[in-house]
């Protein structure tokens with residue numbers, strides 16, 4: 705979440721005040737470069753994707769390199785990734801897992817969750833992955849509560865389950881904050897899942913992993929990619 709190719713994301717936003725007669729909402733529609741963006745806790749979670757407009761922020765950096773037929777998105781928010789995926793791969797079957805009914809209600813009202821290829825599962829992502837018995841061509845992990853990265857993402861058991869839920873030649877993208885411990889986080893991921901590419905953005909670091917099972921599993925060596933960095 706909250707990355708910016710131009711340096712503007714990742715800065716805490718001033719919180720827009722709710723109208724005086726409305727109940728205080730945890731969420732606000734913010735403006736980002738003329739695009740409606742979903743803000744909470746002073747942070748941008750999602751940005752609207754509109755036809756003809758280029759993608760901004762960290763979300764396009766999470767997209768898969770291949771052409772998957774199915775995708776599992778862990779952490780839906782305002783569904784930026786679902787829209788970008790649909791735009792790039794029309795018809796792709798997307799399952800989005802989100803545990804917060806309030807963000808979904810807000811996103812339904814102010815953002816578009818009505819994609820015909822999108823199914824929402826209102827559930828804790830860790831529980832969903834634990835019980836999941838199917839495989840997806842692409843899995844995106846984007847789990848933050850407010851501005852707090854869900855460190856359970858780095859648990860070995862969860863990372864192993866991600867490898868089982870992704871198709872043998874599938875891709876797994878994990879979004880984290882870029883911080884002091886980022887290299888440790890990457891090394892932790894790398895111990896379980898081969899990391900094929902790392903996108904280091906100003907505020908985010910995105911690990912692109914494989915299951916290690918498929919032909920594109922790669923050597924398991926880290927291939928840092930700073931080319932996209934602003």
Ligand SMILES: C[S@@+](CC[C@H](N)C(=O)[O-])C[C@H]1O[C@@H](n2cnc3c(N)ncnc32)[C@H](O)[C@@H]1O
Pocket residue numbers: 705706749750751763778779780781782783784785786801802803804807827828829830846847848849850854
């Ligand atoms: C940065 S937002 C996701 C943005 C989204 N990927 C997009 O493309 O717009 C992070 C989301 O993760 C959700 N989340 C955090 N922990 C979760 C969990 N354990 N299970 C499901 N969703 C969770 C939050 O409620 C929040 O909506």
